[in-house]
Amino acid sequence: MEKKQIPDIIVSRLPVYLRALRHLQAQNQRTTSSQELGEQVGISAAQIRKDLSQFGEFGKQGTGYAIPFLVDKLREILQVEHVWDVALIGMGDMGHALARYPGFRDRGFRVAMVFDNDPAKIGEKVGEFDIQDAREMGKAILEAGIRVAMVCVPAAAAQAVTNQLVEAGIKAILNYASINLSVPAGVRVQYLDPSIGLQRMTYYLE
């Protein structure tokens, strides 16, 4: 697949389509249309058809999309047909919530190890995990070949942690710290900052 040629804005919509398709599937629906999917996700039917057509011919004129087929295809395109081990750094409130988060299941991810630098937390059990010493982080991630991490440390510590993660081979970081992270080319960061999500909406409030 010539990945370089697909705009990231299109890639960013595929997980949203996948989530909506899984939701329809859970309701035992077998087929859908770009119209129906569009209503589910708040994106026009034309845009959905255009987005999906970048990756192949997934639907038929008149009969629409076979949901199990399209789900499989999207999981394959997004490379979540197998499960990625994820390292979680920072076991404050948000880290704890993510360690126990049920929404990774069946969506391609599994928290595999958790770290903190607080001696009072190291060794503590969170669900099925022992919190490991953050000083062991680089070595443990490298040895396990983990490529995906979630950063839940305070903003002041996030860049230093990120640098260590990058050195340990992490290529994808989900960042919960309220700070922009610098990473080298080839490493991606996504931001889940609740204040940013809220500020995007207050702009429109009257």
Add this chain to the structure above:
Amino acid sequence: MEKKQIPDIIVSRLPVYLRALRHLQAQNQRTTSSQELGEQVGISAAQIRKDLSQFGEFGKQGTGYAIPFLVDKLREILQVEHVWDVALIGMGDMGHALARYPGFRDRGFRVAMVFDNDPAKIGEKVGEFDIQDAREMGKAILEAGIRVAMVCVPAAAAQAVTNQLVEAGIKAILNYASINLSVPAGVRVQYLDPSIGLQRMTYYLE
């Protein structure tokens, strides 16, 4: 301001600029350039200049942007120069983390009330809050005139909760449930779904 004419994609970048400017400000920096800001946020200097020019003349050729001035302007544009009360629904792990989240402070938000429908949780204290009965939610939100809510309930309950919130006058919803929500025109939803954030990145992993 003629808000209708600004594309949402531009609006979505303003909180990111604001976060980066606040970060520079915290380091006692007084001025910045679109180049420096661009490096901080991973967006081109030209794009930043173009985005900001939609709202006025904020910088000077040669001397760049005065950070305190631009921070004030962005806070005003995003309407976070005052503090919005936020209702939080669903006091599982994620709800607990958000109720205690320090990252709303100084960014325009304050969790003002928290709700759950679990009799075992109602009345329990979370930080400074008593968890209130979700059956009282609509009335309490309406009386307090709250416009902003965060939904942290299980996916199966999220649409029903959303319907109640909309009826109570909520206009902006930050949704943590792994489901697309239907809302009427005039109500906005932002999604903070960690699996979506991760899937956007695994696409690119080799």
